[in-house]
Amino acid sequence: MKILRFLPALGLLLACWASAAAPERVVVLGGALTEIVYSFGAQNRLVGVDQSSVYPAAATRLPKVGYYRSFSVEGVLSLKPDLILASDQAGPPEALAQLRRMGKRVVILPSAANLTALEQRIYGVAGALQLREDGRSKVAQLRSQLAQLRQHKPAAPQASALVLFSRGGTPEGAGRDTAADSTLQLAGFRNVLARQVGYKPLSLEGIAQLQPQYLVTTSMSLTALGGMEKLLALPGVAQTPAVRQGNVLVLDDLLLLGFGPRLPEAITQLQHMPSKASGEPQQGQAK
Amino acid sequence: MSAAVLTKPHSERHTRSPAGVTLLLAFCLLLLLMLSLVKGAVSIPLQALPNMVWGDIPAEQVELTMWQSLLIEVRLPRALFAALAGGVLALTGVLAQALFRNPLAEPALVGMVSGGALGAVSIIVLGGGSFLLLAPAAFIGSLITTVCAYHLGRRYPGVAGLLLAGVAINAICFSLIGLFTYWADETQLRTLTFWNMGSLAGARWSLLAWLTPWLLAGSLLALRYWRGLNALLLGEREALHLGFPIKALRRQLIVLMALLVGPLVAATGGIGFIGLVVPHLLRMILGADHRHLLPAAMLGGACALVAADWLARIVVMPAELPIGIVTSLIGGPFFLYLLIKGRPA
Numbered sequence: 001m002k003i004l005r006f007l008p009a010l011g012l013l014l015a016c017w018a019s020a021a022a023p024e025r026v027v028v029l030g031g032a033l034t035e036i037v038y039s040f041g042a043q044n045r046l047v048g049v050d051q052s053s054v055y056p057a058a059a060t061r062l063p064k065v066g067y068y069r070s071f072s073v074e075g076v077l078s079l080k081p082d083l084i085l086a087s088d089q090a091g092p093p094e095a096l097a098q099l100r101r102m103g104k105r106v107v108i109l110p111s112a113a114n115l116t117a118l119e120q121r122i123y124g125v126a127g128a129l130q131l132r133e134d135g136r137s138k139v140a141q142l143r144s145q146l147a148q149l150r151q152h153k154p155a156a157p158q159a160s161a162l163v164l165f166s167r168g169g170t171p172e173g174a175g176r177d178t179a180a181d182s183t184l185q186l187a188g189f190r191n192v193l194a195r196q197v198g199y200k201p202l203s204l205e206g207i208a209q210l211q212p213q214y215l216v217t218t219s220m221s222l223t224a225l226g227g228m229e230k231l232l233a234l235p236g237v238a239q240t241p242a243v244r245q246g247n248v249l250v251l252d253d254l255l256l257l258g259f260g261p262r263l264p265e266a267i268t269q270l271q272h273m274p275s276k277a278s279g280e281p282q283q284g285q286a287k
Numbered sequence: 288m289s290a291a292v293l294t295k296p297h298s299e300r301h302t303r304s305p306a307g308v309t310l311l312l313a314f315c316l317l318l319l320l321m322l323s324l325v326k327g328a329v330s331i332p333l334q335a336l337p338n339m340v341w342g343d344i345p346a347e348q349v350e351l352t353m354w355q356s357l358l359i360e361v362r363l364p365r366a367l368f369a370a371l372a373g374g375v376l377a378l379t380g381v382l383a384q385a386l387f388r389n390p391l392a393e394p395a396l397v398g399m400v401s402g403g404a405l406g407a408v409s410i411i412v413l414g415g416g417s418f419l420l421l422a423p424a425a426f427i428g429s430l431i432t433t434v435c436a437y438h439l440g441r442r443y444p445g446v447a448g449l450l451l452a453g454v455a456i457n458a459i460c461f462s463l464i465g466l467f468t469y470w471a472d473e474t475q476l477r478t479l480t481f482w483n484m485g486s487l488a489g490a491r492w493s494l495l496a497w498l499t500p501w502l503l504a505g506s507l508l509a510l511r512y513w514r515g516l517n518a519l520l521l522g523e524r525e526a527l528h529l530g531f532p533i534k535a536l537r538r539q540l541i542v543l544m545a546l547l548v549g550p551l552v553a554a555t556g557g558i559g560f561i562g563l564v565v566p567h568l569l570r571m572i573l574g575a576d577h578r579h580l581l582p583a584a585m586l587g588g589a590c591a592l593v594a595a596d597w598l599a600r601i602v603v604m605p606a607e608l609p610i611g612i613v614t615s616l617i618g619g620p621f622f623l624y625l626l627i628k629g630r631p632a
Contacts (some may be wrong), residue, residue: 048605066606071490074362075605078328079352094491102356200469 022130023083027076029068033109034059035051036125037085038263040134048079050090054220055254059250066179073098083128087111095195107118113259114148115180122261136260145264146186161189161270162242163210163256164202164231165221173202179259180216186263187270189214204236214273215242218253249273303572305579312586313559316370319590323597329357368490368498369596370553370589371589373565375502377588378509379544379582380562385516386540387440388523389449391625393563394548397440397449398456400559403545403552405460412467422497422546426549428578432456462589485558485611487596494554497515505547507584512540513577529568560618561595567625 027048028034034053037043043058050068053059065075068090076084076099084099084106100106108116109124119139126135163174163185174180175196184191190208193202217231225231228250232243242248255266325337326329331354376394378563383392383399393399406428407421435456440449515536527533565587566580573579573588592610595617599608 026292031626044620051606064606070486071486072600072605074328074357075607077357077361078605092488094489098360101360156464198414218380 023081023128024081025079025081026085026129027065027079028053028085029065029076029080029090030085030109030111031055031059031068031254032111032260033085033087035254035260035262036122036256037129039138040126040129040131042129042131045129047081047154048076054254055258058216063208071095077102077104083107085109085125085128098107113177113182118142118261119265140185142261142264146267147263149186149267151262158188158190160192160211161214161216162192162207162210162240163216164207164222165199165253165257166219167221168227169224170209171202171225171237172199174199179257182265183256183263184216184270187267189270196238204234207234208236208239211241213241213245213247215240215248216256216270217248217250219250220253220255222250230280243272247273258277305573305576305583308569308573309579309583309586312583312590316586316590319593319597320366320370323593323600324358324362324549326597327362327600329354331358344632345398364480364492364495365487365490365596366593368495368555369487371495371499371502372487372551373561373588373592373595374585375506375551375559375588375591376549376561376592377584378506378581380588381577381584382509382512382516382540382544382564383520383562385577386537386544387437387449388519389440390567392440392449393560393564394544395557395559395562396457398432398434398460399429399544399548400459400552400557401434401457401464403429403549404557406549407631408464408467412471415476415484421553422550424622425553426545428460429549429552430542430545432460433545437537437541453471462483485556485614487555488607489554497551498554501550502547505543509543509547510581512543513581515540516577516581517575520577522523556611558592558614560614560622561591563589563625564618564621567621583595 011109024045025047026037026042026045027036028046029050031050031052031054034046034049035055037046038059040054046059046062048063048065049059050066050071051064052068063075063079065079066072068087070092071090072243073095082105084096084253086096086106086108089111090096090108090109096106096108104127107124107128110120111121119142121231122138122142123132123135125279126132148173163178163180163184164171165174165180166172173193173196175191175193175198176186177197178199181191217225222228222231225234228248232238232248237243249269251266251269254260255262255269325333325336335351335354339351339358379394379399380392383391383394383397386392387397403425406424406426409428410420410424436449436452439452439455442448443451515526515531518529518531519533519536521529523533526536566584569580569583569587573583592614595613596610599610599613602608602613
């Protein structure tokens with residue numbers, strides 16, 4: 001009987017502990033993770049992000065602590081975070097170690113572009129934000145969406161595609177072991193740059209020689225390259241079957257390169273590329 | 288200050304007391320170190336400092352503990368590292384200018400920095416990447432480029448030979464670094480990018496523990512060369528007649544510079560212009576006597592880099608700029624000014 005008297009106190013204690021542990025000031029280092037935080041509707045807890053957090057647009061208005069690969073320790077500290085969500089590519093490693101030594105909670109999540117890592121990212125963010133239930137339902141939803149998409153036959157099975165993007169005006173191509181490559185494969189395409197590893201500069205002659213049937217690029221790349229007309233007029237690009245048949249798709253950067261919670265949407269958009277000449281290049285729904 | 292100094296006739300330039308200037312620089316360095324410790328993305332009130340150093344911190348003062356660990360973990364190693372790196376860069380600038388007998392010789396311009404970077408990068412991409420291997424590789428790279436620059440630079444009178452040699456050496460080194468970046472994977476790339484612009488963000492106590500004894504010993508050794516450097520000012524033949532073993536002196540200086548610049552570059556990447564701007568300013572104020580110039584350059588370089596690092600940290604808060612951008616932004620115009628003015632000092 002005596003023990004019952006303690007129960008309310010115990011409950012109160014647990015509630016206090018739970019509320020104390022739920023992080024309220026979160027800094028994210030890595031755009032893919034920011035997107036996951038938004039997908040839980042937990043953006044009100046974000047106090048800062050890195051420069052790669054470009055989706056959704058609201059994220060770009062949060063204070064920036066630099067690019068996640070070379071973020072500023074002091075910048076993060078000045079936002080007084082109680083949780084730092086970092087991609088395993090965030091760094092320099094010493095900076096993360098410094099944050100930890102100063103008693104900050106740093107949760108590092110895998111950045112690899114495969115489904116296991118994506119689920120780990122979602123679970124990890126959910127766990128750190130104490131939204132485990134949302135994490136589970138998000139992953140379940142993702143799995144069922146992907147299963148559905150697998151049944152959907154792509155427009156042309158194993159059609160060849162080239163992912164072309166650009167950071168500073170020179171075209172680069174996505175080879176093996178990239179998020180773009182994984183997304184492409186999940187959508188049922190064959191990457192014409194499968195023999196190359198990573199993102200590398202691409203020669204215009206090389207593009208012509210690869211003869212991709214589909215051309216995929218990102219909205220930021222298009223800006224860097226000077227717009228759709230400039231891209232289509234690039235010598236080499238103009239000679240590809242993709243451009244001749246109008247099979248050009250533009251996706252938003254994190255949709256194609258982020259391997260985030262919108263993966264099913266990316267796959268859907270890739271699979272719905274027209275297979276016949278339609279004259280006009282397809283503009284993806286970049287939200 | 289500089290405008291007044293520049294317009295003074297030659298004879299008056301040397302009248303400043305070297306001890307006074309050195310003391311002033313030391314005082315400036317202390318002030319700048321204080322400033323960079325206290326001000327940043329997180330501001331620490333000055334009155335909290337004594338409590339942090341001597342006083343006990345009450346358990347409820349969470350903020351105070353945060354400030355304390357920020358000071359000890361982040362700012363102090365970084366400020367000390369900036370002072371050390373700046374001092375060594377300016378010192379090697381003075382050495383290079385005396386050895387090459389050329390006012391424009393500077394570790395970055397003549398290729399010592401890019402050579403060191405190439406050495407470090409090749410180790411990172413080809414294998415390992417531990418600092419134990421990095422520093423010797425950077426030293427070897429730096430040594431090779433310094434020797435090349437020296438011999439090529441001597442073939443032409445005046446500034447042209449050395450600068451052209453520097454241009455070619457830098458181009459070769461940076462293109463080889465570019466080639467390595469093509470082989471590098473994503474993680475290595477991240478480590479490589481900072482060589483382009485330099486960074487002090489890697490400053491930590493363990494790195495300081497490695498570098499400080501090394502760099503301080505090298506710098507103290509360099510300070511002892513002031514007589515030889517003064518003799519070189521007169522000309523190699525004159526120095527020889529005065530009894531200085533020129534060949535040995537030259538060899539020792541080249542190795543010494545590479546020993547200083549190489550390992551530093553391995554830790555900071557390329558930070559340009561400190562080795563050019565600081566020695567020139569001080570030569571205008573103090574004259575060319577290396578006995579005073581060498582220690583003053585160390586202090587001045589330390590001041591310059593601590594200040595530049597502080598600017599890099601506060602200009603785009605809460606993010607930060609690569610420090611090479613700040614030093615080039617200030618050093619670049621000064622370099623142009625030197626070129627326009629001809630051969631000062």
